[in-house]
Amino acid sequence: MNNQQKITSNAEHLLITEREHYLQLHPRSIAFSKQASQHFLYGVPMHWMNDWGTPVPLFISQAQGAHFTCADNIDYTDFCLGDTGAMFGHSPAPVAKAIAEQAGRGFTTMLPSTLAPAVGEVLSDFFGLSCWQLATTATDANRFVLRWARAVTSRKKLLVFDGCYHGTFDDAMVDMTLRDDTMADVINEKTVSRASLLGQVYDLGLHTVAVPFNDLAAVERALASGEFAALLTEPALTNCGMVLPNDGFIQGLRALCTQYGTLLILDETHTISTARGGWAKANNVVPDFLVVGKPIAGGLPAAAYGFSAAMATRMQAAKDAAPAGHSGIGTTLSGNMMTLAAIHATLTEVATEDAYSNMLALARLLEHKLIESINAHQLPWNISRMGARLELQFCAVAPTNAAQARDAQNDAIESTIHLYLLNRGVLLTPFHNMMLICPTTTEADVNKLMQVFDACLETLTSA
Numbered sequence: 001m002n003n004q005q006k007i008t009s010n011a012e013h014l015l016i017t018e019r020e021h022y023l024q025l026h027p028r029s030i031a032f033s034k035q036a037s038q039h040f041l042y043g044v045p046m047h048w049m050n051d052w053g054t055p056v057p058l059f060i061s062q063a064q065g066a067h068f069t070c071a072d073n074i075d076y077t078d079f080c081l082g083d084t085g086a087m088f089g090h091s092p093a094p095v096a097k098a099i100a101e102q103a104g105r106g107f108t109t110m111l112p113s114t115l116a117p118a119v120g121e122v123l124s125d126f127f128g129l130s131c132w133q134l135a136t137t138a139t140d141a142n143r144f145v146l147r148w149a150r151a152v153t154s155r156k157k158l159l160v161f162d163g164c165y166h167g168t169f170d171d172a173m174v175d176m177t178l179r180d181d182t183m184a185d186v187i188n189e190k191t192v193s194r195a196s197l198l199g200q201v202y203d204l205g206l207h208t209v210a211v212p213f214n215d216l217a218a219v220e221r222a223l224a225s226g227e228f229a230a231l232l233t234e235p236a237l238t239n240c241g242m243v244l245p246n247d248g249f250i251q252g253l254r255a256l257c258t259q260y261g262t263l264l265i266l267d268e269t270h271t272i273s274t275a276r277g278g279w280a281k282a283n284n285v286v287p288d289f290l291v292v293g294k295p296i297a298g299g300l301p302a303a304a305y306g307f308s309a310a311m312a313t314r315m316q317a318a319k320d321a322a323p324a325g326h327s328g329i330g331t332t333l334s335g336n337m338m339t340l341a342a343i344h345a346t347l348t349e350v351a352t353e354d355a356y357s358n359m360l361a362l363a364r365l366l367e368h369k370l371i372e373s374i375n376a377h378q379l380p381w382n383i384s385r386m387g388a389r390l391e392l393q394f395c396a397v398a399p400t401n402a403a404q405a406r407d408a409q410n411d412a413i414e415s416t417i418h419l420y421l422l423n424r425g426v427l428l429t430p431f432h433n434m435m436l437i438c439p440t441t442t443e444a445d446v447n448k449l450m451q452v453f454d455a456c457l458e459t460l461t462s463a
């Protein structure tokens with residue numbers, strides 16, 4: 001048995017004990033789960049909340065800063081932070097104040113509030129693109145941007161990367177299969193609808209093509225056909241573990257998109273962790289569209305997409321040329337008064353340069369400590385980091401594409417680490433091993449994570 005096999009076997013045993021431990025710790029969550037099951041599918045408001053890997057879901061009573069309290073009154077240090085929705089901390093005071101004040105003055109009217117000009121200015125200043133539109137979720141923002149991209153280019157196809165996730169936006173819900181041809185040495189790439197999708201009846205591979213991340217040659221082969229309206233990507237893949245871009249990769253995409261008339265959409269919903277303004281601004285890459293969501297209103301549902309004044313002219317021309325009627329872009333509640341107030345407070349008072357400095361310094365410290373611990377336990381694992389966002393992966397060398405990231409996954413080890421930490425008051429992001437730092441995370445919070453993580457590795461590697 002090699003080291004990884006031994007740890008996997010230890011993890012399988014430890015998981016049984018940790019599941020029992022969880023049930024003992026959470027009588028009130030168990031009671032809430034039973035009660036909620038009477039009226040909610042799977043006993044939760046969204047069915048996937050049941051997929052966290054705990055024996056019953058953890059019910060939350062309140063969240064503040066980098067901490068939250070569960071129904072059983074246990075305090076947790078939160079490194080998941082709503083998978084980025086709460087990246088600027090739970091319930092930040094300026095946002096709570098802004099929405100409380102706005103709540104007395106109206107929620108939604110389908111008309112712009114008087115704060116609209118200031119919010120446009122703040123978005124433009126924060127992300128560096130001059131024109132903006134709002135959506136309610138990043139999923140919707142991606143969907144709307146693709147519609148605009150098709151409208152302005154009169155092309156149909158979308159290029160994405162294998163392993164991508166841009167929300168439950170169907171066009172990007174594809175997988176790349178490598179299919180062995182009968183010619184033995186020939187490999188065909190084929191894009192197919194993700195097998196797990198429920199109720200999707202269209203062949204998404206008809207209009208979407210997926211290629212491997214960090215493979216500029218594959219991108220060029222696709223774009224050279226002249227059929228692609230847009231290339232949609234995150235600056236790093238952050239939903240299949242984490243795959244960082246090779247040096248110059250995103251810049252290479254920018255050049256290829258310009259060369260072949262394809263619009264480059266950067267989805268910075270997660271990589272807003274890089275720096276104030278996101279990865280593109282920090283790296284001087286100007287996309288044709290920039291999508292942001294999740295934390296921009298402090299965790300209230302809000303998303304936005306930005307573009308240049310020149311693109312705005314093309315968008316207006318496409319809209320003016322279309323018959324009158326619904327564009328298929330936009331939803332009733334997008335850009336409501338509450339959202340505008342929350343975005344304004346978040347981007348001006350919470351997501352400040354000082355806040356980012358604290359987040360980045362602590363993330364670097366956590367990276368250093370995690371690597372030290374992995375090395376001390378002689379584990380062939382690594383840490384990838386994008387600003388305040390860190391990912392633990394069970395491979396010695398950081399993956400450069402989604403296939404390598406998938407190969408590094410180990411469900412037994414992952415589930416055990418998550419539950420061991422949760423049972424000791426530390427929450428990691430589910431479905432992979434992401435840790436996020438918010439402006440109010442402290443060194444003591446990092447030390448707590450490290451103390452529990454070390455103890456977990458000690459148990460996994462012993463015997």
Ligand SMILES: Cc1ncc(COP(=O)(O)O)c(C=O)c1O
Nearest residue numbers: 137138139165166167267269270
């Ligand atoms: C990169 C990226 N874009 C978009 C989304 C969709 O966000 P939402 O679920 O808030 O629509 C996600 C969600 O995880 C994401 O990771």
